[in-house]
Amino acid sequence: MSSLDQVTQALAALSIKPTATISHAAANSPASWKDALSADISSPKSFELIKTIIYKPKTAKNATTVPVVVIVREETETASGALGKKLNLKELRLASEDLLSEFFALDKNSLSPIALNPTIFPKVTVVLDSSITLSEAVFAIHAGSSSDTVFISGKDLVSYLKSLETADAKVQEVDFAALKAEAAAPAASKLKDSSDKVPSKGENPIQIAIGAKKDEDFSAWYTDVSHFGVVLIKADMLDYYNVSGCYILKPWSYSIWEIIQRWFDDKIKALGVQNAYFPMFVSQKVLEREKDHIEGFSPEVAWVTRAGQSELEEHIAIRPTSETAMYPYYSKWIKSHRDLPLKLNQWNSVVRWEFKSPQPFIRTREFLWQEGHTAHLTREEADKEVLEILDLYRRVYEELLAVPVIPGVKSEKEKFAGGLYTTTVEGFIPTSGRGIQGATSHCLGTNFSNSNMFDIFVEDPNDPVGKAKIYVWQNSWGLSTRSIGVMVMVHGDDQGLVLPPRVASVQAVVVPCGITAKTTDEERKRINDKCEELAQSLRAADIRAKADLRDGYTPGWKFNDWEQKGVPLRLEIGPQDIAKNQTLTVRRDTGKKDPVSLEGLPQTVSALLEDIQKDLFIRAKETYQERVKAITKWEDLVPALDNKNVVVIPWCEREQCEDDIKERSARAAEPTDERAPSAGAKSLCIPFDQSKWDPVEPGKTKCVACGQDAKRWAMFGRSY
């Protein structure tokens, strides 16, 4: 009997008749579930999804774990901290996949209230969103698998759960809206600081706040799709898409990419780089030309095998990167040393069909990037360019995104597949204590140009006979939308995104305040007009400013909205401000409030924005510096990692030693959360600037990991 039939039968036993039951494509997110249901004509015209979340409370050793099963409407925000307090349970954490399969024999996508049965019910704490019991909506519930759904009323859902109750085990109904309001009270009172002039300020912040705390549940804060309060969604940066591992870049994030593009494009053009566009398709033969290279990429290549109704004779790859697609043409175009240097770049998307779990911006199956591919006559020229480009990448991170990075060279194990050496700028995410690769600039040497490969050569201009072949020196370098994800992770906070002014598409928002029910239309217009006038005066000074004159929203709602979206500076304008010819400025990064005169406002705002940009960078840089721990004894290494640091060690630079470090530094303790860092430490880079640490003395300084002679200080860490 199918799980769907079993469920129908169980419901029938309680005289519950589903509105509909359907089978559909397996859903791995609420969005894809909703899509699958909407696509089926048997689905009810309107319905809501039921979200089932399992938390594991912190439990004393040897005590039995009693998971908390939370059954809520799709849109309900579950404040795990407040819920724990209410239930008198410590540190509710999202349960691991192991726990789910142990208790329910289900993965997280298949979970549903129906998974509760007389056996399981007494072993768990069941929490029900009280608004479900009152709702007239039809609810969609998974029936034993993520590809089966039954639709039932809220009343029937409650009946089902009540039928499982025993004397000791009852369903606990919770009013999450009220719970959230309590939890948010301090935040609301903080907002009240300036509420003397704005009666409605701070109204309803609870319905719009971020649902997860950055320090408590970083993964949920950043991405977890079951949390509808995550920073990326709330900030309107992206939306989930119904092809797994792909995301929609909404204007709020795409505009950041446009700013990065414009800046970097100008810089590389000044270096003589030209833009071009190569097709996204690569023939199998060409793709597989370089063996090391293809070994690095082939497990992730997406293949087109069919067009319309025709099977293609030769399967065609979608580029994972373009070296092998481009270089046959470099071979054709480069005939003489006069054709060098050849410096091309393209802004495009590439596809790497990773099977690891995707993460928006950080690991996605399609991503946007630029890839530069250059050819040079000499190694000196190639080496020089590698570093010039790397420094531009550093500047994108540090000067635009206010994210500090450490430039260095990758170990042999971590270098670009098929290349000669790889340089990198390495970032750091304090909240997870993990390193993250920012962007890489590779020297390919003559590994791709040599006669066995793409045969790209010129005759030596300095050879008197002019017949000696010089195989060209090649570089490739890329920066992707991952940079945006790093920026979000570094600067975001519990209120949402924090945007550095230089990449914010709205740098300052002007919000009208002090409008109440008693305000006359004329007065309202006067305040709104003043806001628009100020925004215009700022725009005239090249500040990206906007007046938020939306009707029907309170100032408090607007404050929250722009805070979530990370707008660097807010200007509040009420009747008293106008009277005093001033405005209240509120910094997004520090929350600091200052009344400033409307005289010379553009200059004041420009200066404030520069301060914010600088301060964001300085704070992040100080944190990074504190969290790069110089380690000289192996015993100190894993504890440092466990304390959310990365480390630098004198290192022998042997691949075998690198493998050993990874294995020995894997977290011994069982992970309490499926998404918690557990992998061992990888080498992140060998920093160019070695001057911060004691000099490595040849033959004397030993590798911290293996005791052999150390060569240089190398940075290791858990990473993305």
Place this chain on the structure above:
Amino acid sequence: MSSLDQVTQALAALSIKPTATISHAAANSPASWKDALSADISSPKSFELIKTIIYKPKTAKNATTVPVVVIVREETETASGALGKKLNLKELRLASEDLLSEFFALDKNSLSPIALNPTIFPKVTVVLDSSITLSEAVFAIHAGSSSDTVFISGKDLVSYLKSLETADAKVQEVDFAALKAEAAAPAASKLKDSSDKVPSKGENPIQIAIGAKKDEDFSAWYTDVSHFGVVLIKADMLDYYNVSGCYILKPWSYSIWEIIQRWFDDKIKALGVQNAYFPMFVSQKVLEREKDHIEGFSPEVAWVTRAGQSELEEHIAIRPTSETAMYPYYSKWIKSHRDLPLKLNQWNSVVRWEFKSPQPFIRTREFLWQEGHTAHLTREEADKEVLEILDLYRRVYEELLAVPVIPGVKSEKEKFAGGLYTTTVEGFIPTSGRGIQGATSHCLGTNFSNSNMFDIFVEDPNDPVGKAKIYVWQNSWGLSTRSIGVMVMVHGDDQGLVLPPRVASVQAVVVPCGITAKTTDEERKRINDKCEELAQSLRAADIRAKADLRDGYTPGWKFNDWEQKGVPLRLEIGPQDIAKNQTLTVRRDTGKKDPVSLEGLPQTVSALLEDIQKDLFIRAKETYQERVKAITKWEDLVPALDNKNVVVIPWCEREQCEDDIKERSARAAEPTDERAPSAGAKSLCIPFDQSKWDPVEPGKTKCVACGQDAKRWAMFGRSY
């Protein structure tokens, strides 16, 4: 026995032993042939391709056709006009596929000298490139199919051909370099006009000129890959790619796209449009949601079915356009009238796997474009935007590309699949007399937003109860890199490309002249420095100028090079110019030469560039106007088309009538060239501006095609 074995045997009979024989992927172009050969390790280290071209001379009626088989080196340019004269044959045209299969039972990709045998040889005229007989190279020759190749020496190739000779039929050896020099003589003498001061000017123009004349063989001029003198290759606009139907956009063409992008992007942002990025992948279910729409696109959709070694459970399409990929999210994002209008745009590439023969820029399997997708509360708003965007498209063509277009609305038959109505700007290619669609702006109505489709609605803000649903009005609009192809076809000439100044990445090139063997190093430096100084002064005035100081090339070679690339203005600087404080300006479009003072040069050059821009547009506009023939009698219609016009007729606007017109206007005569226009006329658009023609009187004016009541004047023509 395989064709390869047969060939080997035939050669063996003459004691000819091939250097190598290999089988490979079928080659449909010299580039793919070369790639296939290079990829095979059995191929000789270096070799040349043999190009075999079949011409059909104009022959008296009833006379037997004697095709001309021209066997040349890959790089040899065959001047068909001059060759005809030499052979005393009239109007050599490339032979049709029919002729090829009749004589050789081969398609044009498989043709080779080996296809000549004792039966065929006497029936054709065989012309051999005399340089082959003298060459020491190894030559690649197809052996009976485009996927088999034998490598033999030039000497052996001659032996083979000689073995077929009879008393009446001999191989004719032709020195094509000499032939071309004779043909080019007038052009060379034209260049000599200014040679009084530049001894080396005009040197060797023959080796670098475009190989085909625009008026004589337009198709070859634009694209034919077997002609290595084609305008697109010579101008360095693109290169052929080893995935059929895909092309590499080189910086010279991509820079034009960048200029179009920047201009259009600024304009739409001023209209409140924001950029975003949706994934390139679309799930099958979502793609197939709108039936009319998918019927229009499904034969051309490319499918990803495999990733790494894993077969995908659900096949995933690469977007042919993004309506169905985006609109499920529009449904999610649009909750209230306050969310309207929603105006998103993306700059991306789309894939339409057409099986018709591809043409660079005009019909390619992957192409770059922008696609705008907007949603509005009212039809009025949507209608207004459709026209605003269309006018921006008109301006891209007319103001940037100097290409005149006629704005209008498409017939029901030609509108966007699934949309409500389609507006278009229609261009015209005088050389072929064909219309070409420039860009389209669609109103989708509520066809995609309705409840059976994507269900995108808001509650009516004007409904007192506020519950009435309004399905949103949607538009979509797109402009692609096709625009670049239209520009090339309209302005290019026999010297190569002609770029309108506003889209030229180099608007003015400064070429040092008068440097001879006797010139001292000091004098050479003085002239070069002056060129660089002038280029810098122009750049300081925002003119995209460049000094061509390349060593080792004569001024004549440089003139030709920049003429082929279409640079609008050339400035020549020699010792006498410096003495007179002047420079000779040479317009690319007219060839007009004027000495101008170096005083105020930036102003002079700016004005000249504006003149060139204006003149290009005026000339093209006059031509278009002359070639839109108002037709009021059916008998005049086909002759007008045959004379390379498009027509406007009073039309009934019925689809049946449109089908009839297409059928009845198909060219009756057998095409003399496989690529010549032969299709019937399609409706191009119903022009918005009807005022140029006699008013259509309801009930009186009849449709020219069917005699029923006419509604409006409609433009018909053969098209791309």
